[in-house]
Amino acid sequence: MSEPSLGEFEELVLLFVAAHNQEAYGVLILECLEEKLQKKVNISAVHVALKRMENKGFVESNFGGITNERGGRRKKYYSITSLGKKVLDRQYELRTSIYNQIPKISFGQ
Amino acid sequence: MKPQPPKRALKFFRWFCREDYLEEIEGDLVELFEKRYEASPARARRGFVWSVIKYFRPGFVRSFFNIKNSNTAMLQHNIKISWRNLKRQPFFTVLNTFGLAIGMAGTLLISLFIYDELSFDKMYPGSDRIYRVNIENKIAGEVNKYAAVSSPLANVMRRDYPHLELVTRFRHTEGKLIRQVDAEVNVKEMHVVGVDSTFFDMFGFDLLIGNKATAFNEQNSIVLTRSAAEKHFDINKAVGQSMLMDNKDVYIVTGVIDDMPRNSLFRDHTVFLSLNSFADHDSPAWNNWNFPTFARLRPGASVAEFQEYLGTVKERYLIPWAMTFVPGLTIENSREESKRTGNYMIFDAIALEEVHLNSPNLSGEFSANGDIQNIYILALIGVFMVLLACVNFMNLSTARSLRRAKEVGIRKTLGSERVGLVRQFLTEATLISFMSLILGLGMAVLVMPYFNQLADKSLEIPLLSPLFWMVLILAMLLLGLFSGSYPAFLMSKFSAIKALRGGAIKTRDGNVRSILVIVQFSVSVFLIVSTMVVFQQLKFIQNKDLGYNKDQILVIEDVDATGDQVLTFKEEVKRLAEVSNVSLSSYLPTPSERNGTTFFPKGHVLQSDYAIIIGNWDVDFDYVSTLGLEMLVGRDFDSNLATDSSAVIFNEAAVAQLGVTPEEAVGMLVTDDFRDGSETEMDWKTIIGVVKNFHFETLRNGIDAMSLTIGTESKKMMVKLKSSDYSASINRIERAWREVAPGQPFDYYFMDDSFNETYKAEQRLSKIFVVFTVLSIFIACLGLFGLAAFNAEKRSKEIGIRKVLGASVSQITYRLSVDFLKLVALAVVLSIPLSWIAMNRWLQNFSYRIDIPEWVFVVAAVLAVIISLLTVSYQSIKAALSNPVKSLRSE
Structure with a gap:
């Protein structure tokens, strides 16, 4: 059985979830993304990616406590699963191994 | 006071978003909104709305069929349970669906036919104001x-x-x-x-x-x-x-x-x-x-x-x-x-839209009319078919109700109200009705070409018409509700305690079921009798002594196209060895030209009391012998007597109008040339003979008065053939035709075919009768079959005990079948007088008709009994042969 695939945007979101494990939630991820990518991202795109990855089993989520912020609505914190980590590792390995195969290319005149 | 996100967008979001995502996403949205509000309230609002819109996509929209605490949830539940129930009883489901589908297909075809018949002459602008003027004339x-x-x-x-x-x-x-x-x-x-x-x-x-x-x-x-x-x-x-x-x-x-x-x-x-x-x-x-x-x-x-x-x-x-x-x-x-x-004569008017169905075929009609009576009969058959199928459903459902008593009991214990149960059972019925609709529609599409052939129509199923679908779906729902209503009513009545305690639940639905079976078989027997009577009447007409011999007569059309060669052609054909007689005339006893005239007997010219208005056919000297007409008194035309060109032959009915006996009539002088001059200058004709009445109109009508005179202009030629090798004879006649009339079409037909053509409407009716009778009986049998199966199952313990105590297979089969036979017998008794009355009324349309023979009823009764016996006995024998250990073991 082939493992579920991981899209580019999804990979970014997953990286942030891993980076802020247990602390990551929609708005936080959005802000990180906007900061790193230097472009506008819609919150819905983040949620789509999160929900998809949750279905694929790369992340899991649980509600935080009720606070005074956000009109009393609870945050949902995401954390990476072992499967998610494995996929991320493999993706990283694959990229570096291919990257290392690149011969020295000169872009000179 | 915190800034409030746009209310309408939020409301919309709460409406469509799936519940498990709602809190999280709404929270994120609000948080983001609050953060951005500080920078620019307007932009924050816009961003909020835009995000909400972006969430409106498949992954986030809730399933609207999943709304809990609402009717839709209950409906979905009902459908699911219904489907499971139907799957659990495939035998019962197939029987029901199939029966209902046949009923629907049949009724659909009949409805389309009736709709077409009713649509006649309604397409002209202002057609409801168009009238046709008729003449009504009473004479003699x-x-x-x-x-x-x-x-x-x-x-x-x-x-x-x-x-x-x-x-x-x-x-x-x-x-x-x-x-x-x-x-x-x-x-x-x-x-x-x-x-x-x-x-x-x-x-x-x-x-x-x-x-x-x-x-x-x-x-x-x-x-x-x-x-x-x-x-x-x-x-x-x-x-x-x-x-x-x-x-x-x-x-x-x-x-x-x-x-x-x-x-x-x-x-x-x-x-x-x-x-x-x-x-x-x-x-x-x-x-x-x-x-x-x-x-x-x-x-x-x-x-x-x-x-x-x-x-x-x-x-x-x-x-x-x-x-x-x-x-x-x-x-x-x-x-x-x-x-x-x-006597009278009057002009009157009939609405154009009424002409096709509500007026009999008159002379001067443009095309053959339909008959509103046939429409009624067909509509009745259509209703019967659906009714039979519904009855099947009610019968089988109520019969199986005992099996579901536990379900009802548990549902009631868990707080289901009666309305809920009724809904459940109605859903089941509607589901069956829906499946039948699809199956029936398929059937109708398949048999449409055959039906068109049968009914001489070119109907189509209007699959593209929204109105058609609306009617169809409405009919389906009504049918489902109607056939499901009784079982639902009955089953929802069970008391929870009794149902769960086990043991027999006493219902009185057995009586209702018996009545339903009686209704089904009454209808079947009625249809069998009707079909047989229609067939008998048709056979009677076709074999009736018509007063002339229509067999082996070839009619050649348009012989006047040969011009002055017509007599040569006649002699030519007459010389052929296989031809026994030839006659020229435009007037045949089968559909052809008609002409009438007024005769006055000598001494009473222009005295209207003595006028007789009768048919008058121009024929030649061989006419009487070719058709085999029988002379009552007097003689046939004789080509050797020059005076016979001014002679006339009357039929019996014409002589009766004259008010004399046939013997007195021979030798009388009559004239139809009375308009000018005195009696001496008029052209007098001598009655040389009286021919026995022969049927030249269909047997729906009586025999009119008519007369034969010698004429020269004729359009048709009758050739009486001897041999039975018709094709060789026709070839030889055609060769002769090619010589005298090159380029003219050689049109011919056999007189008996043309005669049979006249009864096409009745033949069509009888065929339609047969088809739908067979279908109706089939539906009834499906129901009976299911009922018998259920009965055998219900009494399996009883059968087991009887077998253990030494009952034989035949005794048990008898016990299981006899109940049904009683019902069928009762149905026969009920339907025989009804069918007798109905068919007698139908026969009134014919001047010449059979008395309904008693054996028709005997045959119908025996047929009904045999069919029901065959249907029931399979199940009964199966039950009687089963091993009693199996049925008794579980106790």
Whole structure:
């Protein structure tokens, strides 16, 4: 059985979830993304990616406590699963191994 | 106070977002909004709305079928449970679905047929204001109606009666041979009619080619339908072509009209001639009834007034016209006479839309009419079929109700109300009805071509019409609710405690079930009897002694196309070894031309008491012998006697009108040449013989008075063949035809075929009867089969105990079958008188009819018993053969 695939945007979101494990939630991820990518991202795109990855089993989520912020609505914190980590590792390995195969290319005149 | 996100967007979001995501996403949205609000409130609002819109996508929108605590959830639950229940009882489900599907398919076909019949002649603009004028004439105790009237009537109406918008006249004429002037081969067109220039306005027709305003202005103008025109030339070149009619008259094509609508009284007509081409088109004679006349009333005009006006026409015009040549005739004495004799003649009008179904076939009709009675019969059969299928459903469902008692008990214990249970059972019924609809529609599509053949129609299932689907779905829902209502009512009544405690639940539905079975079999027996009676009547008609011999007679059409060669041709054919006799005449006992005249006996000329208006056929010397007519007294025409050209032969009915015995009639002098001069100058004919009555109209009618005289103009030739090798004989006759009439079509048919054609309507009816009878019985049997299966199952313990105690297989089979047989027997008893009454009424349509033989009822009864026995016995025997250990073990 082939493992579920991981899209580019999804990979970014997953990286942030891993980076802020247990602390990551929609708005936080959005802000990180906007900061790193230097472009506008819609919150819905983040949620789509999160929900998809949750279905694929790369992340899991649980509600935080009720606070005074956000009109009393609870945050949902995401954390990476072992499967998610494995996929991320493999993706990283694959990229570096291919990257290392690149011969020295000169872009000179 | 914190900033509030846009209310409407939030509300929308809460409405569509799935519940498990709602809190998280809403929270994130609000947080983001609050953060951005500080920078720019407007932008934050816009961003919020935009994000909400972006969430409106499949992954985030909730399933609207999953709304809890609402009717839809319950409905979904009901459908799911229903589906499981149906799957759990595949035998029962298939039986029900199949039966209902057959019923639906049959009813669908019947409905389409009826819808088509009802749509006749409704497509013309203002068709509800168009009326046709008829003549009703009573003479010698017999009432006759004619669909064609006198030629001057149209003009008189136009002049006298201001409430008419439009009047148009037709003139019937026989079939014609048509070719282009320079072409060689003739085409026979059977349905040709003369029309007024107002034809197009009256019926809203348009010409494809040509100018409708002038198309019928000139004499000898002809308009062809598209398909008739295409036989001769490209329709774009049609206008101005010269056509030769019957090899002598030249007509100029002035237009091409589209083929007539299939549900119009003109549907057969292909050739329209300008009315003024006919010599008698402006004849002042009121006694020549050749002109079908239609009038369109102005909106709001009273029909009763129009009828009243028509009632006055006779005294205002017809009698004054007759007074010009009948000495001594006055309006007063004609009134007096009609009072004394009871004879009358009146013009009246019938609505065009009524013509097709609500008027009998009159002489002068454009095309054969339908019969509203057949529509009623078919509608009844359609209703029967659906009813039978519904009854099946009720029977099987209630029968199985015991099995579901536990389900009902548990549901009630868990708090289900009765309404909920009823809904559950109704859903089940509707589900079955839905599956049947799909299956039935498929069946209908498949059998449509055969049905069209059977009914002589070209119907289609209007799969693209939204109205059709609406009606269909509505019918399906009604059917589901109707057939499910009784079982639902019954089953939801069970008491929870009793149902769960186990043991028998006493319901009285057994009685209802018995009644339903009785209804089903009553209908079946009724249909069996009806079918057999229709068949008997048809057989009776076909084998009835008609007074002439129609067998082995070949009729050749249009022999006048041979011109002056016709007698040569006759001799030629007569010489052939396999031909025993040949006769020329336009008048046959099977459908053909008809003509009538008025005779006065010598000494009573122009005394209306003595006038006899009877059929008058021009025949030749071999006519009587070729047809095998029997002379009662007197003799046949004799070609050796020169005087016989002014002789006449009467039939018995004509002699009866004269008021003398056949023996007295022979030798009497009569005349139909009474209009001018004195008795001495009139052309007198001697009655030389009286022929026995023979049936020249269909057996629905009696035998009219008629007379035979020697004539020379004939269009048809009858050839009596000896051998049975018809094709060889026909080949030889055709060879002779080619010599005398090259290029003319050789049209022939057998007289008995033409005779049978006359009863096509009855034959069609009988076939339709058979098909739907078989279907209905089949549906009834499906139900009975299911019921028997259930019964055997319910009594399996009883059977087991009986077997253990030593009952034989045959005893048990008997016990299981006899209950059903009792019901069937009761059904037979009920339906026999009903079918007897109904079929007697149907037979009243025929002048010559059978008495319903008793054996028909015996056969129907035996058939019903045998069919039900076969249906039941399979299940009974199966149950009786089963191992008692199996059924008793579980206790």
